[in-house]
Amino acid sequence: MSSSSAARGRGEKARPGVRPPMRDALVAAAFQLFLERGYEQTTVDDIVALAGVGRRSFFRYFPSKEDVVFPDHERCLADMTTYLAASADEDEPVRRVCDAARLVLRMYAENPTFSVQRYRLTKKVPGLRAYELSVVWRYERALAEYLRVRFAGRPDGTLQADVIAAAVVAAHNNALRSWLRSDGQGDASATVDHALGYVQSAFGVGVPAGRPVGEQPEDVVVVVSRRGAPLWRVVREIETALDRD
Template identity: 60%
Template sequence: MAAAVSTGDDAKPTMRESLVQAAFQLFLDRGFEQTTIDDIVSLAGVGRRSFFRYFPSKEDVVFPDHEGCLVDMTEFLHTAPLDGDPVAQVCDASRLVLRMYAADPLFSVQRYRLTRQVPGLRAHELSVVWRYERALAEHLRERGADRADGALRADVVSAAVVAAHNHALRTWLRAGGEGDVQAAMDEALGYVTRAFSPAPPLSGGSVDAAAGDALAKAPAAPMDRVTPVDGEDEQVVVMLARKGTPLWQVVRDVESALGQ
């Protein structure tokens, strides 16, 4: 357990790190339920008061790094540029959690396996995940305060980020920490940014004023216009949508027009 609970191979572990190391040694040897706080402090060579100075409960010693990561995430979002894309910002914030796990694959995999075995730890982990999700949603809510659907969008996007993040992370953990988790995370979060981030500008600059007016006045649903292509039997569906139309609605309308 190096990066997550230690300052380095040559550095003497702090009391907090010693407690985590002792706890996991006992959890792996005896099992979580069979290990008591007295067992942990005895192996670590400290008193019970020292344990509770750092950890409110035995469950908290399994997640020693999440509080610091939550602080880092909150600070990251607080200092994010005001003119940036909020969706991309919350995706980047979630990568701080990945960085924490990837810093020590052995510890992360051991914790994952232990959490799967103990229902109480799973419930504790879900409460931690909820706090991350709330931090992301709060940032999106602040940046989308001028939108009528700001609160709903914030909750939906933050939940999507967490789902994408957890998919990539847990797939990596189930594989024993093997594989390129960074690439897997980029792929998973890419779904979120493509679905919810503003569409990039057209290449070559913005459209002319007449075209812009036409797009602004166009309905979100597809137009009833189908034209043949070069005399072939194939047809092309031309659809105009308002700027900012959700991607899911565009896809739905295209599928409807194609009869799929």
């Protein structure tokens, strides 16, 4: 019982306020056991015993043992869908999906210790890697579905939507993983901003935040490039030119 209340205490401290305490207690108990014994060696019975609740309580919150490892993705997916649905026509679509991806980062950054522990656990357990891939895929589909609607008038709308959604997710995850590998040290937001900036430079409107798209529409940019220069370098030059003054 003392270990149960210790687990609950950790859970409440780790993720303040908004979720049911029993749910938090189950997450905390689960992670305590995963770290002590390993994921495969921990059963749902072990988790509910430590949390001091019944099996039925566990399955009320989590369909399976895997779900307790990723307790916040469903909420985050719902938040992302809501955020994208609230988009206005004047929102630049690529920037909007980048901002939507930042919701995922925020979830991880809310609780660095938990996120780093989970990252290490996930790397070791193939079943959790597979689960994580399916979650990532759902985020990517949410972004792609939004872009498909926004790009409906373009000849290659679905292609562009799928490619940009994948690029945004890959950039986000590259930055997120580098932050997790640093044990949650450093500025996660700045790392992700930089990564998403690369995607925006390739696909989006290369105008920095704060300056409305389309301002001074008659301005021209002249880029002179060698024919053999890699396109990404040319693009970087254009972006620099567009951002200047």
